Amino acid sequence: MPLKEINILGKHGKQFVPDLEMVELTPLFRGRPIIGTNITEEEKNKVISLCPVNAINNSPFCIDMGKCLFCNECHFALPEKINFTNDYKIATNDRSKLIIQAGQDIPIKINPDKIRKEIKSFFKHALKLRQVSAAGDNSTEMELNAAGNVNFDMGRFGIEFVASPRHADGIVITGPISQNMAEPLQICYDAIPEPKLIILAGTDAISSGIFAGSKALNRSFLDKYNIDLYVPGNPPHPLTFINGVLNLMKNKK
Amino acid sequence: MTKIYYEITSNPSSIKLTDIPVLSYSEFQKTVDELMSVESNHCLNYFAFPLSDKYKFVCCIGDDETKKIIILSHEQPKTKDISLESITAKHFQFHVFEREIYENYGIYFSNHPWLKPIRYPFNRSNLENKISNYPFYSIDSEELHEVGVGPIHAGIIEPGYFRFICNGENVLHLEIHLGFQHRGIEQLFLEKQSVLQQTILAESIAGDTTIAHSIAYSLLAESLANKTISEELSIERTIALELERIAIHIGDTAALCTDVAYQLGQVINEALRTIIINTNQFWCGNRFGKGLIRTCGSHYPLTKEIIEIIKNNLNEVEQRYLQITDRIFTLPSVLARFETIGKVTKKQASMIGAVGIGARSSGLKRDTRWSHPFLQYDKINYEPIVLPKGDVWSRAMLRKMEVLKSVAIIKELLNKYDNEKIIDNPNYDLKFEPYFIAISMVEGWRGEICHTAITDNKGKIIHYKIKDPSLHNWMALALAVRGQEISDFPVCNKSYNLSYCGNDL
Ligand code: SF4
Numbered sequence: 001m002p003l004k005e006i007n008i009l010g011k012h013g014k015q016f017v018p019d020l021e022m023v024e025l026t027p028l029f030r031g032r033p034i035i036g037t038n039i040t041e042e043e044k045n046k047v048i049s050l051c052p053v054n055a056i057n058n059s060p061f062c063i064d065m066g067k068c069l070f071c072n073e074c075h076f077a078l079p080e081k082i083n084f085t086n087d088y089k090i091a092t093n094d095r096s097k098l099i100i101q102a103g104q105d106i107p108i109k110i111n112p113d114k115i116r117k118e119i120k121s122f123f124k125h126a127l128k129l130r131q132v133s134a135a136g137d138n139s140t141e142m143e144l145n146a147a148g149n150v151n152f153d154m155g156r157f158g159i160e161f162v163a164s165p166r167h168a169d170g171i172v173i174t175g176p177i178s179q180n181m182a183e184p185l186q187i188c189y190d191a192i193p194e195p196k197l198i199i200l201a202g203t204d205a206i207s208s209g210i211f212a213g214s215k216a217l218n219r220s221f222l223d224k225y226n227i228d229l230y231v232p233g234n235p236p237h238p239l240t241f242i243n244g245v246l247n248l249m250k251n252k253k
Numbered sequence: 254m255t256k257i258y259y260e261i262t263s264n265p266s267s268i269k270l271t272d273i274p275v276l277s278y279s280e281f282q283k284t285v286d287e288l289m290s291v292e293s294n295h296c297l298n299y300f301a302f303p304l305s306d307k308y309k310f311v312c313c314i315g316d317d318e319t320k321k322i323i324i325l326s327h328e329q330p331k332t333k334d335i336s337l338e339s340i341t342a343k344h345f346q347f348h349v350f351e352r353e354i355y356e357n358y359g360i361y362f363s364n365h366p367w368l369k370p371i372r373y374p375f376n377r378s379n380l381e382n383k384i385s386n387y388p389f390y391s392i393d394s395e396e397l398h399e400v401g402v403g404p405i406h407a408g409i410i411e412p413g414y415f416r417f418i419c420n421g422e423n424v425l426h427l428e429i430h431l432g433f434q435h436r437g438i439e440q441l442f443l444e445k446q447s448v449l450q451q452t453i454l455a456e457s458i459a460g461d462t463t464i465a466h467s468i469a470y471s472l473l474a475e476s477l478a479n480k481t482i483s484e485e486l487s488i489e490r491t492i493a494l495e496l497e498r499i500a501i502h503i504g505d506t507a508a509l510c511t512d513v514a515y516q517l518g519q520v521i522n523e524a525l526r527t528i529i530i531n532t533n534q535f536w537c538g539n540r541f542g543k544g545l546i547r548t549c550g551s552h553y554p555l556t557k558e559i560i561e562i563i564k565n566n567l568n569e570v571e572q573r574y575l576q577i578t579d580r581i582f583t584l585p586s587v588l589a590r591f592e593t594i595g596k597v598t599k600k601q602a603s604m605i606g607a608v609g610i611g612a613r614s615s616g617l618k619r620d621t622r623w624s625h626p627f628l629q630y631d632k633i634n635y636e637p638i639v640l641p642k643g644d645v646w647s648r649a650m651l652r653k654m655e656v657l658k659s660v661a662i663i664k665e666l667l668n669k670y671d672n673e674k675i676i677d678n679p680n681y682d683l684k685f686e687p688y689f690i691a692i693s694m695v696e697g698w699r700g701e702i703c704h705t706a707i708t709d710n711k712g713k714i715i716h717y718k719i720k721d722p723s724l725h726n727w728m729a730l731a732l733a734v735r736g737q738e739i740s741d742f743p744v745c746n747k748s749y750n751l752s753y754c755g756n757d758l
Pocket residue numbers: 050051052053054055056063067068069070071072073074075
């Protein structure tokens with residue numbers, strides 16, 4: 001190898017993150033929220049009307065991470081009472097676990113009862129995924145690409161994105177699913193051999209995010225199938241995605 | 254002489270809608286024709302919208318050399334079969350704008366050479382036009398074959414459809430058919446009237462251009478509400494915009510290396526991009542800068558600590574980026590795939606109204622930071638980098654040079670920045686001027702972004718028009734691959750890295 005390359009590699013050093021479960025992300029990163037129990041009715045109403053995507057609900061007061069854009073506006077309105085921690089392990093297969101109640105401060109987990117049997121037995125050691133951007137804004141797509149880069153290197157766990165749906169064990173959907181992508185998405189899904197997973201990556205995919213209510217969407221695909229993993233975030237951090245998929249494969253509670 | 258157009262010289266600007274003279278169509282045509290014969294002029298935007306019993310057409314023409322933006326308009330009664338003589342026939346860069354107007358409202362343009370759908374919006378005038386049935390150009394020949402790719406591609410990227418007509422390995426023609434990403438975003442700007450929601454919509458126009466589009470919206474909204482921002486906030490936004498440029502340009506350098514199988518170039522640049530987007534995350538909690546740009550203020554003022562991180566990371570990245578790009582641009586196996594590949598001449602770039610990287614790599618000096626300076630750009634004596642050859646090499650090299658320039662800009666601005674000054678909190682309670690038109694332009698990393706809004710008599714936004722640089726530049730990609738081997742398509746494509754959702758608004 002020429003000297004120049006060796007020099008470059010020397011400078012480059014080791015880039016991979018050794019333990020993807022124990023990373024301390026920068027303090028301001030917004031992961032799992034914690035909501036205080038002492039919020040007054042007036043304050044509740046204030047943040048409910050402020051939230052751009054109706055992710056905050058009353059009775060009981062809660063934040064739905066499947067709708068939340070992690071914009072942090074509710075925190076700035078009630079800085080003492082709503083806080084987004086930098087806990088990035090927020091993916092789960094149980095939609096209801098994405099809803100965080102006031103006072104709740106426990107890690108988000110996989111619900112083992114909801115893992116389909118065939119998944120438990122088939123996808124323990126390796127997973128090939130086909131990604132479909134269905135009107136995604138390209139940020140989640142870039143983070144999914146990053147999940148395979150030199151830093152996060154999810155290839156080390158046998159998780160990989162593949163070009164052909166025929167080679168895939170599942171589909172990762174990003175974006176709110178436009179009407180114009182509804183058919184290509186279905187065709188791609190149909191081409192994947194059984195058994196197959198469906199993963200929704202990013203708030204837009206889970207709930208359509210800021211695009212909720214747009215007449216340009218067609219989300220009927222999601223009504224037809226079981227969703228195997230929800231990966232919240234706007235966009236989700238690569239670590240959120242990798243840990244979510246690993247926990248699902250390894251059936252970690 | 255009666256005034257035939259309105260001239261603005263500041264960016265952003267808002268004016269009374271009634272201040273724009275309304276011309277007859279023939280006067281309009283003639284004036285556009287005259288304006289477009291000036292080499293430094295290009296069309297920023299041309300759109301129509303319904304206004305009571307008429308359609309109002311607004312056209313903005315920007316001059317690359319002065320700070321001028323010329324706005325002119327015409328109106329047509331809302332009758333069934335409106336047909337206008339096309340401007341595209343003479344000035345090709347109007348093709349996308351006329352196509353869009355035709356697609357949205359069914360207003361026909363005679364003599365338009367290519368009056369095809371552009372994004373299949375849900376509210377298009379002719380619902381019989383289906384995205385699965387795009388009228389591709391084809392040549393009836395025994396020797397030629399067609400290659401179709403898409404809408405879903407091999408990698409993790411947005412959907413779009415490419416149809417090549419090839420003679421053996423040689424590409425004769427590429428047609429790019431988009432629309433799969435259409436989310437109805439311009440319509441949502443009207444349905445979601447809260448300033449916070451609109452800001453977040455702007456952040457989501459194209460996730461890789463979060464900062465630039467949200468700055469374009471904020472400047473527009475502030476101008477429409479008569480608010481000025483502090484010098485410090487303006488510096489912060491400029492820094493954020495340049496950081497976005499650095500991150501994506503480095504990421505594109507990585508992608509270009511991937512496509513020519515230079516793996517070391519790929520991994521080093523990916524790691525360098527990570528450092529920059531993690532800098533964003535340190536600053537505002539999000540690697541793409543979502544949440545950072547807010548109207549009239551910021552939740553994340555630069556602190557001493559953040560400034561330190563930015564400076565250190567920029568020094569590190571600059572050094573290592575120089576080292577790896579020195580290698581990339583001297584390696585014969587890379588150069589063989591970059592040089593003379595995917596050429597777009599200055600004449601072609603000018604004809605299609607190319608902007609940003611697509612213009613400057615083909616010898617066109619077109620850069621909003623220089624021609625229509627916003628934020629800090631008129632204070633730093635910014636001078637665009639222009640390369641003459643128009644090939645993949647030029648677009649790769651331009652990125653390298655722009656990264657270094659952006660680093661220098663940020664360093665200069667940080668020296669000016671006074672972090673003792675208090676940055677205001679964001680203000681979402683903005684009252685927009687009634688019956689106004691506002692326009693803002695921002696040079697994102699891809700090129701010229703232009704947002705335009707029209708308000709009704711209560712100050713409510715009744716029309717919102719977004720122009721991403723991709724709208725012009727997709728045609729540059731189609732021209733770049735003509736006469737190339739089809740295997741050169743990926744590297745040509747990466748050299749532009751255009752936005753699908755930025756087109757499919
Ligand atoms: S952070 Fe989430 S819950 Fe809070 S305002 Fe933003 S979108 Fe709503």
